[in-house]
Amino acid sequence: DADVTQTPRNRITKTGKRIMLECSQTKGHDRMYWYRQDPGLGLRLIYYSFDVKDINKGEISDGYSVSRQAQAKFSLSLESAIPNQTALYFCATSVGSGDSYNEQFFGPGTRLTVL
């Protein structure tokens, strides 16, 4: 079973709709992240959470919100989706401070299309 899962894997929605993307992990990691990827632009950080009570904005947080329901769950919401939020979204986890590698582990991605 995958250590980091994302649901849904694909979603098509309309402008103005509220959308929630969910991420779950079984790795026991404290840190979780949401990135979006657009063609040719690499990965850009939307939000990150270093533990359940910690939520921080990333590079491109406008139009998004998050919820860290538990150590294992980190959800990303688009309150009112717009077409330029069409992208591939990745969730990732890492151990946290003190780990010399702090390797990130990524989920399979959610492909979101906003019409």
Next chain:
Amino acid sequence: LAKTTQPISMDSYEGQEVNITCSHNNIATNDYITWYQQFPSQGPRFIIQGYKTKVTNEVASLFIPADRKSSTLSLPRVSLSDTAVYYCLVGDPAGGSYIPTFGRGTSLIVHP
């Protein structure tokens, strides 16, 4: 965080050695250099990390000169399956505020 600069794209052929260089002029004393690989429609995966000199694992080698202002990821004898985007990250992974920052990466295309 130290800013990194790497080529946008590279082409190679099967069996060749590929070297991708990353510049990080403002690297800090406690920063490590980490490389990730991303295949199409998949999340990135960690491939190698180093602090100085040379690091080698089963996938790649990482060369870091004494001044640490650049680093070179070396992929020996590439195959078609090495076609991917490669990202160079610089930061202190053990630091309390470490936030992995991915740029645009280097798109490597391996030709038959």
